[in-house]
Amino acid sequence: MAHEAVIGLECHIQLATRSKMFCECPAEFGASPNSNVCPVCLGLPGALPVVNRAAIDAALQLGLVLGCTIREASVFARKNYFYPDMPKNYQITQYDRPLCEGGALPVRLCETARSFPLIRIHVEEDTGKSFHPERTGDRPVSRVDFNRAGVPLLELVTEPAFRQPEECGAFLAGLRRLARWLKISDGDMEKGHLRCDANVSLRPPGSASLGTKTEIKNLNSIKGVEKGLTAEIARQAAVLDAGGRIEQATLLYDADHDKLAVMRSKEYAHDYRYFPEPDLPQLTVDAAWVEEVRGRLPEPPWTREDRYVDHLGLPAYDAAILCETRERSDYFEAVVGAGTDAKRASNWVMTEVLRHVNARGLSEREAALRLPAKSLAVLIGATESGRITSASAKEVLEEVFEKGGDPEAVIAARGLVARSSPEELLPLVREVLAENPGPVAQFRGGKQATLGFLVGQVMKKSGGRAAPQVVQELLRAELGALR
Amino acid sequence: MSANRWWGRPATTLAACVARGELSAEQAVESGWEAAATWEGDVHAVAHADATVRATAARTAPPGPLRGVPVIVKDNLCTAGDYPTTCGSRILAGYRAPYDATVIRRLRAAGAVLTAKGNMDEFAMGSSTEFSCYGPTRNPYDLTRVPGGSSGGPAAAVAYGLAPLGLGSDTGGSVRQPAAFCGVFGLKPTYGRLSRYGLVAFGSSLDQVGLFARHAGDVALLYSLLAGPDLRDATTRASPPPDVSAWDRGVKGLSFGWPENLWREGVEPEVVAALEAAAASLERAGARRVAFDFLPGTYAVATYYLVATAEASSNLARFDGVRYGPRAPSTDVWSLYVRSRSQGFGPEVKRRILLGTYALSAGYYDAFYLKAQRARTRIRREYQAAFGRCDFMLLPVAPTLAFRLGEKTTDPLAMYLSDIFTIGANLAGIPGLAVPLGLAGSGLPRAVQLVGPEDSEPTLLRAGRALEVRGEVARLGREHETEFPWPMKR
Numbered sequence: 001m002a003h004e005a006v007i008g009l010e011c012h013i014q015l016a017t018r019s020k021m022f023c024e025c026p027a028e029f030g031a032s033p034n035s036n037v038c039p040v041c042l043g044l045p046g047a048l049p050v051v052n053r054a055a056i057d058a059a060l061q062l063g064l065v066l067g068c069t070i071r072e073a074s075v076f077a078r079k080n081y082f083y084p085d086m087p088k089n090y091q092i093t094q095y096d097r098p099l100c101e102g103g104a105l106p107v108r109l110c111e112t113a114r115s116f117p118l119i120r121i122h123v124e125e126d127t128g129k130s131f132h133p134e135r136t137g138d139r140p141v142s143r144v145d146f147n148r149a150g151v152p153l154l155e156l157v158t159e160p161a162f163r164q165p166e167e168c169g170a171f172l173a174g175l176r177r178l179a180r181w182l183k184i185s186d187g188d189m190e191k192g193h194l195r196c197d198a199n200v201s202l203r204p205p206g207s208a209s210l211g212t213k214t215e216i217k218n219l220n221s222i223k224g225v226e227k228g229l230t231a232e233i234a235r236q237a238a239v240l241d242a243g244g245r246i247e248q249a250t251l252l253y254d255a256d257h258d259k260l261a262v263m264r265s266k267e268y269a270h271d272y273r274y275f276p277e278p279d280l281p282q283l284t285v286d287a288a289w290v291e292e293v294r295g296r297l298p299e300p301p302w303t304r305e306d307r308y309v310d311h312l313g314l315p316a317y318d319a320a321i322l323c324e325t326r327e328r329s330d331y332f333e334a335v336v337g338a339g340t341d342a343k344r345a346s347n348w349v350m351t352e353v354l355r356h357v358n359a360r361g362l363s364e365r366e367a368a369l370r371l372p373a374k375s376l377a378v379l380i381g382a383t384e385s386g387r388i389t390s391a392s393a394k395e396v397l398e399e400v401f402e403k404g405g406d407p408e409a410v411i412a413a414r415g416l417v418a419r420s421s422p423e424e425l426l427p428l429v430r431e432v433l434a435e436n437p438g439p440v441a442q443f444r445g446g447k448q449a450t451l452g453f454l455v456g457q458v459m460k461k462s463g464g465r466a467a468p469q470v471v472q473e474l475l476r477a478e479l480g481a482l483r
Numbered sequence: 484m485s486a487n488r489w490w491g492r493p494a495t496t497l498a499a500c501v502a503r504g505e506l507s508a509e510q511a512v513e514s515g516w517e518a519a520a521t522w523e524g525d526v527h528a529v530a531h532a533d534a535t536v537r538a539t540a541a542r543t544a545p546p547g548p549l550r551g552v553p554v555i556v557k558d559n560l561c562t563a564g565d566y567p568t569t570c571g572s573r574i575l576a577g578y579r580a581p582y583d584a585t586v587i588r589r590l591r592a593a594g595a596v597l598t599a600k601g602n603m604d605e606f607a608m609g610s611s612t613e614f615s616c617y618g619p620t621r622n623p624y625d626l627t628r629v630p631g632g633s634s635g636g637p638a639a640a641v642a643y644g645l646a647p648l649g650l651g652s653d654t655g656g657s658v659r660q661p662a663a664f665c666g667v668f669g670l671k672p673t674y675g676r677l678s679r680y681g682l683v684a685f686g687s688s689l690d691q692v693g694l695f696a697r698h699a700g701d702v703a704l705l706y707s708l709l710a711g712p713d714l715r716d717a718t719t720r721a722s723p724p725p726d727v728s729a730w731d732r733g734v735k736g737l738s739f740g741w742p743e744n745l746w747r748e749g750v751e752p753e754v755v756a757a758l759e760a761a762a763a764s765l766e767r768a769g770a771r772r773v774a775f776d777f778l779p780g781t782y783a784v785a786t787y788y789l790v791a792t793a794e795a796s797s798n799l800a801r802f803d804g805v806r807y808g809p810r811a812p813s814t815d816v817w818s819l820y821v822r823s824r825s826q827g828f829g830p831e832v833k834r835r836i837l838l839g840t841y842a843l844s845a846g847y848y849d850a851f852y853l854k855a856q857r858a859r860t861r862i863r864r865e866y867q868a869a870f871g872r873c874d875f876m877l878l879p880v881a882p883t884l885a886f887r888l889g890e891k892t893t894d895p896l897a898m899y900l901s902d903i904f905t906i907g908a909n910l911a912g913i914p915g916l917a918v919p920l921g922l923a924g925s926g927l928p929r930a931v932q933l934v935g936p937e938d939s940e941p942t943l944l945r946a947g948r949a950l951e952v953r954g955e956v957a958r959l960g961r962e963h964e965t966e967f968p969w970p971m972k973r
Contacts, residue, residue: 049717
């Protein structure tokens with residue numbers, strides 16, 4: 001029997017604010033256990049939360065760029081349940097009056113522009129981290145690290161708009177790119193900066209009703225989301241095909257073994273007893289704040305991609321790669337801004353610059369510091385005009401990425417300006433012709449391709465400095481004269 | 484009572500004498516403990532004290548308006564480095580807070596010396612200070628009777644003279660009612676005027692730190708030192724608090740509401756007599772009486788016991804044996820929770836956690852919690868409307884004078900109803916002042932309550948002072964009443 005999957009995602013984005021959501025502790029990752037804690041994030045008796053405005057600002061950026069409606073007066077709520085890594089045994093989150101509602105994330109999927117609608121984005125605090133069980137002597141022990149407790153999170157809930165696991169993967173990749181683009185999160189899924197749960201149900205194709213859904217937690221990589229959903233869709237389909245019924249449940253995906261395990265069934269569903277957080281007044285975001293945030297929003301990546309295709313005439317493939325990160329696309333734009341042809345700039349950035357970035361393990365920021373866009377533009381210009389050869393240009397890049405320095409200075413120091421005077425090159429040309437009677441005879445016999453070999457030999461003799469155009473002309477002239 | 488010449492003196496007098504070098508801060512603090520030698524063994528107002536700790540604190544107290552003045556604070560205010568903070572509960576046995584509550588920080592900065600932590604009903608849940616893991620506190624005026632609660636320890640200690648000042652917390656009357664039962668002033672300020680940071684929460688939207696003193700002027704001084712915005716408490720008001728320095732200005736031109744319908748039945752004659760005496764007194768001092776009917780307190784009690792318990796059920800979830808407090812031996816985390824909490828909490832706390840959890844549960848939320856919120860809005864409006872007709876209202880504090888130990892511990896509803904006149908101010912977020920009015924024929928303290936609109940503390944203190952000055956108060960220490968050096972007379 002054919003089935004159609006209906007999938008909705010809940011994504012958690014850990015914000016890269018300096019301090020936590022409700023206290024002044026650093027929100028950094030990787031400090032020694034329980035060192036970034038205070039009475040507030042430890043939930044000590046008497047401590048009270050105070051909202052971190054930087055986190056709200058980040059939520060506004062994301063909400064506005066996704067076209068959400070911003071609620072002027074949103075409300076924090078308590079979600080009550082007991083868990084040892086949650087210090088207060090309730091989480092401060094938002095419930096019936098979240099900060100952002102609606103909106104959509106544009107995603108390009110197999111060259112097609114798609115847009116996946118959202119239900120809401122709200123602000124909340126993260127929990128600590130449990131490590132269990134460990135052993136102390138003969139006793140199993142669990143340990144809890146509260147460094148992460150109280151780190152700001154955005155929860156983004158989509159409409160059940162996905163039909164394929166691949167759509168979910170593309171959405172998540174798009175969300176990660178956007179979070180990094182806005183610089184609101186490091187977006188590192190391995191470090192838990194971006195986490196994803198999915199709700200999935202099956203129905204007959206074309207049906208408007210929804211089947212019983214299950215929730216899959218722990219989908220913490222893009223591959224994991226796709227594989228976990230694929231596995232669960234297959235499981236549900238097998239149950240339905242066998243005439244069975246889907247039981248509402250929460251499942252855990254084990255990526256290492258590609259297996260799903262039931263975490264809790266419906267009977268054990270939590271009653272979170274949400275109610276408005278009495279320790280916090282309602283969160284007021286006035287029009288001035290919204291407009292101020294809107295005013296400093298960067299151009300979104302999908303708009304840039306379109307612009308590169310529509311106005312700069314780049315292939316969609318180039319636009320997509322250039323807009324993978326904001327640093328890269330800013331860099332590319334600066335190269336173009338310095339007077340370089342767009343396609344040429346794209347080629348250089350995508351091949352030469354990215355090659356060095358990858359080979360040297362540089363961040364794109366570091367790369368831009370070693371080779372500022374202006375310098376790359378100069379280098380491209382020099383190559384285009386024939387002032388240096390492309391072989392020389394690569395040599396310059398090598399040195400600049402290795403040791404740093406100004407490309408012009410490297411060109412001067414290494415004497416890379418192309419040798420193009422016939423007087424200087426003619427002796428080399430004659431030497432090569434004299435040394436290669438075989439190929440010369442072949443060329444004379446009508447094998448034009450041999451010319452390339454001879455040019456190469458001259459280039460070699462010149463240490464890569466000879467202007468290839470001039471060499472070619474001289475060779476043709478000499479071969480003609482020899483005849 | 485004690486023959487100590489410093490006993491019963493206003494905080495302002497003590498501070499002035501310490502400042503002039505007439506007595507040391509240590510002597511000022513120990514004078515209270517001389518009184519305690521007589522009283523504390525019977526009354527049991529103190530939960531935690533330490534002679535070395537307070538002597539050191541006295542020696543090192545910084546200069547300030549309260550330099551050397553001893554203060555007893557309720558055991559639910561976090562104090563770092565001196566005493567445990569246990570909320571009268573086994574579940575916090577031995578817990579020492581790593582930080583000072585904001586009001587404690589302000590107290591210390593003003594030079595005050597924390598002389599003890601006061602006994603209380605566990606987690607401030609109770610009206611008699613009988614629900615404490617340390618055993619009950621008794622009323623210094625009659626040891627067979629309760630001091631009121633939940634801040635019964637500080638109230639009784641201020642009454643017998645351990646300290647001229649005390650801090651409590653008032654969620655539904657927990658400062659005003661014990662103040663009334665023990666014959667001292669008790670102020671519950673406007674919600675958001677005193678920081679709750681470091682006050683162990685019971686009902687967050689109702690809790691306010693409250694003040695005890697034997698003299699109206701001391702209440703005003705203490706309020707002026709503690710009130711004001713706190714960046715660590717998002718529910719404090721950003722604006723500067725009202726100026727209470729004119730507390731001795733009299734009540735000429737003020738009007739007070741007289742909602743007589745509230746005490747036509749169910750209120751002891753001595754309480755009614757106190758109200759009438761106070762009204763007559765205020766009129767003689769130049770205030771005008773405005774009679775009208777007001778909302779009966781039964782609605783407030785029902786509303787309160789839903790809102791407060793709902794919030795409490797969540798606030799008290801953190802006491803689970805995982806991070807602090809005693810942990811019951813167990814093999815898995817769930818039994819660790821269940822055993823630690825079952826053994827750690829007393830019966831009244833358990834009752835309220837169950838009630839609050841129920842009120843917030845799926846399927847019951849709308850009928851209980853949400854409906855209570857609507858009722859709360861309505862009650863707030865009723866108060867606003869009443870204050871359109873008068874500057875403040877005269878109300879009973881409790882329907883009775885101090886009741887006997889054990890009288891209501893087995894009847895929760897009867898206990899809850901003893902808050903019927905105080906709960907309204909918490910629901911409406913407005914200030915209330917319990918004013919002692921001398922002793923009844925039975926020898927028990929009598930009192931009335933003054934309730935005003937938001938930020939009406941200056942008015943309430945003027946009226947409280949007017950009743951004090953008019954000689955309606957016949958309590959010990961009265962001979963010192965004219966010694967107030969604050970604010971400085973021009």
